[in-house]
């Protein structure tokens with residue numbers, strides 16, 4: 423790649439994409455449809471085994487497709503070899519050659535293509551300059567920090583002039599501090615390069631920090647697609663609300679609802695208005711600095727798995743009225759903060775007609791005193 427030139431980003435379209443590893447087994451990826459905007463940062467997110475890496479590998483051409491299509495700027499790349507697709511992959515472990523310098527690692531694919539030494543070294547060093555690694559170009563991977571290795575891995579992926587960069591858990595080999603630092607760098611590079619990035623992660627926090635578009639997957643299907651703000655504020659299903667965290671799910675006569683834990687209203691049991699607020703007991707008080715996280719158990723609720731509720735208070739609110747372990751309280755929320763949850767996506771074999779709207783926010787701000795059943 424000419425370090426000064428930025429290739430046009432490409433839009434990726436996935437149509438009814440399916441992967442079944444063996445006949446008779448459930449599909450690892452089950453008829454998913456997705457359009458990823460050109461020049462955007464897309465995160466595929468979901469629990470282990472949900473099919474996100476399989477999806478990425480099919481886009482990369484490292485895994486065959488059982489059925490469906492993958493288009494890159496309207497060009498059907500489904501059956502093209504990996505090297506002919508216009509994609510490049512950056513792996514979790516960076517997969518650098520330990521015996522080669524940073525320059526030779528980056529230049530490797532050009533060498534395979536028969537590009538002369540002077541030319542390939544120039545292009546590799548230009549790219550290393552671009553990721554602020556020019557001064558360490560002669561070092562081998564073992565002489566570089568994790569973050570520096572990641573920059574070399576990025577330069578190596580970019581040397582093939584990809585239109586789309588595919589990143590498979592690119593931060594998970596780094597320690598937590600470096601992970602946050604490199605996350606910011608990835609985002610900056612994506613904006614600077616203007617490329618389409620598709621990044622697989624199991625971390626909600628990472629996806630929220632990076633993505634223009636989040637794709638939440640479960641059991642081989644897509645549960646929800648949207649901006650981090652949209653997904654966090656309007657989870658489409660109970661799975662998304664629980665997987666994203668920071669939400670409580672309650673059963674109500676109208677169906678399950680989600681309420682963000684920072685939108686919960688809490689009052690001492692003695693002060694609460696009678697009639698309907700949920701009685702609960704504080705089971706845990708966790709100081710988090712800016713916030714204090716209260717863990718609570720609902721009183722007298724039989725439904726397994728939904729008894730535990732969390733409430734996030736600002737430090738100031740908590741200091742103004744500290745709650746103590748074992749204290750009896752009442753919980754409620756404004757109706758505008760309740761999100762009605764749809765049934766969630768199902769694998770195509772079980773798929774029912776589209777769920778009803780996922781959100782039932784109202785304009786009024788009256789407290790709902792919903793009672794679980």
Ligand SMILES: Nc1ncnc2c1ncn2[C@@H]1O[C@H](COP(=O)(O)OP(=O)(O)OP(=O)(O)O)[C@@H](O)[C@H]1O
Pocket residue numbers: 443450468469470471472473474475476477624
């Ligand atoms: N090579 C394979 N052969 C058979 N089954 C596979 C293979 N690779 C993955 N699977 C299965 O396909 C499903 C999806 O796996 P995949 O690796 O795509 O999930 P993932 O969401 O990326 O999970 P993780 O975060 O653990 O990597 C899982 O049930 C997995 O066991």
